[in-house]
Amino acid sequence: MSSRFKCFILSCLLLILLLLMLQPVAAEKQNQKLLQDQKLSQAIDREIEKHRPELIKIRRFLHMNPELGNQEVETARLVATKLTSLGFEVKTGVAVTGVVGLLRGFRPGPTVAIRADMDALPIQELNNIPYRSLKPGVMHACGHDLHTTIALGTAMVLSSLRSRLQGNIKFIFQPAEEGLPEAQEGGAALMIKEGVLGDPPVRAIFSLHVWPELEVGKAGYASGYLMASSDNFVITIEGKSAHAARPQEGIDAIVLAAGIINNLQTIISRYLDPTEPAVITIGKIQGGARANIIAEKVVMEGTVRTLNEGIREKIPELMENIISGITRSYGAKYSFRYLKGTPPLYNHPDLVQAMLPALELALGKNNVVAVKPQMVAEDFALFGERVPVFMYLLGVRTPGVAQAAPLHSPYFNPDERAIPVGIKAMCYLLLEALEQQAAMSKSEVSDVIK
Ligand SMILES: [Zn+2]
Numbered sequence: 001m002s003s004r005f006k007c008f009i010l011s012c013l014l015l016i017l018l019l020l021m022l023q024p025v026a027a028e029k030q031n032q033k034l035l036q037d038q039k040l041s042q043a044i045d046r047e048i049e050k051h052r053p054e055l056i057k058i059r060r061f062l063h064m065n066p067e068l069g070n071q072e073v074e075t076a077r078l079v080a081t082k083l084t085s086l087g088f089e090v091k092t093g094v095a096v097t098g099v100v101g102l103l104r105g106f107r108p109g110p111t112v113a114i115r116a117d118m119d120a121l122p123i124q125e126l127n128n129i130p131y132r133s134l135k136p137g138v139m140h141a142c143g144h145d146l147h148t149t150i151a152l153g154t155a156m157v158l159s160s161l162r163s164r165l166q167g168n169i170k171f172i173f174q175p176a177e178e179g180l181p182e183a184q185e186g187g188a189a190l191m192i193k194e195g196v197l198g199d200p201p202v203r204a205i206f207s208l209h210v211w212p213e214l215e216v217g218k219a220g221y222a223s224g225y226l227m228a229s230s231d232n233f234v235i236t237i238e239g240k241s242a243h244a245a246r247p248q249e250g251i252d253a254i255v256l257a258a259g260i261i262n263n264l265q266t267i268i269s270r271y272l273d274p275t276e277p278a279v280i281t282i283g284k285i286q287g288g289a290r291a292n293i294i295a296e297k298v299v300m301e302g303t304v305r306t307l308n309e310g311i312r313e314k315i316p317e318l319m320e321n322i323i324s325g326i327t328r329s330y331g332a333k334y335s336f337r338y339l340k341g342t343p344p345l346y347n348h349p350d351l352v353q354a355m356l357p358a359l360e361l362a363l364g365k366n367n368v369v370a371v372k373p374q375m376v377a378e379d380f381a382l383f384g385e386r387v388p389v390f391m392y393l394l395g396v397r398t399p400g401v402a403q404a405a406p407l408h409s410p411y412f413n414p415d416e417r418a419i420p421v422g423i424k425a426m427c428y429l430l431l432e433a434l435e436q437q438a439a440m441s442k443s444e445v446s447d448v449i450k
Pocket residue numbers: 142178407408
């Protein structure tokens with residue numbers, strides 16, 4: 001090898017090393033540009049404080065008037081009225097009762113989005129609070145009243161910063177996150193089908209879920225998987241009835257059901273890699289007529305959760321092998337319906353990495369904590385199959401309270417002081433994401449010109 005060639009290789013290596021060293025510095029500088037702007041952060045704090053009383057009123061109104069999936073008529077009206085008054089371009093009736101508002105910045109540029117879900121649950125509220133649900137059997141037990149309020153608050157604050165925006169922010173208010181009867185379409189899937197991610201195309205979407213395990217002021221994040229997939233199933237076993245004292249003349253569907261229930265758990269404990277989390281739960285079982293008759297029929301319903309798409313694909317077949325094996329060996333019949341629901345929720349690692357400094361700046365570095373993936377599910381995952389997404393968990397537990405009621409509990413009662421925290425976090429994330437996307441677009445354009 002000639003010395004000139006060696007010298008050339010060495011300079012190349014040095015150049016690469018220099019570029020690698022400069023990259024994080026450049027990224028950091030970019031963050032500092034926007035987020036270190038004292039005036040901007042003061043303006044955000046001022047705006048949040050200004051709107052806080054109105055936002056608490058909005059949250060309490062939503063809490064008192066909860067609406068189930070695809071019936072969020074009053075909620076959607078409130079959201080659309082507010083967004084229109086802020087001067088947004090507003091579309092209503094998206095995916096039945098959804099609302100989409102577009103905030104256009106003074107300068108044209110890319111579009112980033114925030115998504116909030118609006119639906120309540122069929123649960124009777126048992127909290128004794130002045131703003132408890134007025135609708136018997138319906139309650140905001142998953143905190144979607146806070147999600148809607150936080151997104152509206154973010155809209156109010158960012159609309160006052162329009163002159164600073166290079167690009168657009170799309171506000172997606174989604175109906176029916178909690179699922180619908182089988183025959184109905186809705187939620188994130190229908191919003192996507194109706195084109196919510198286009199016109200203008202969305203480059204990244206942010207969302208949050210209130211989290212009673214975390215204190216107010218804190219946020220939890222996961223890079224990669226945050227939540228599991230969620231599929232449902234129905235198993236029907238048909239045996240033969242007989243006198244309870246003459247089992248030899250019947251086929252006992254209850255005994256077969258017991259065998260199936262126990263054996264399904266061996267899929268988790270014996271079939272799957274123990275380092276891969278998965279859950280099979282039978283949550284409902286119905287069968288039999290009375291104490292002295294062998295049961296002819298048992299119907300069981302349940303859910304499957306996992307963080308791994310490969311395992312998700314395998315589980316239905318493993319389940320059916322067990323069900324058919326047990327029923328066949330006793331001469332019973334069965335039917336098995338497996339209903340695919342939402343995929344695992346995957347936070348795009350590059351987006352999380354790029355956005356974490358903004359979240360830390362908004363809430364304080366010590367208040368942003370890494371969390372393990374959760375086995376609950378969110379249909380926000382469907383957006384994540386098409387666009388990079390980042391959902392984080394927002395603390396709503398009152399400081400000093402050891403344990404707060406969990407999500408979907410009739411006692412769920414998030415601390416409202418999380419509302420301004422959520423708004424600040426969302427403002428920082430959206431502003432930073434827009435700035436980064438605009439910078440990327442510029443470099444794309446200059447690449448083309450070159
Ligand atoms: Zn829920």
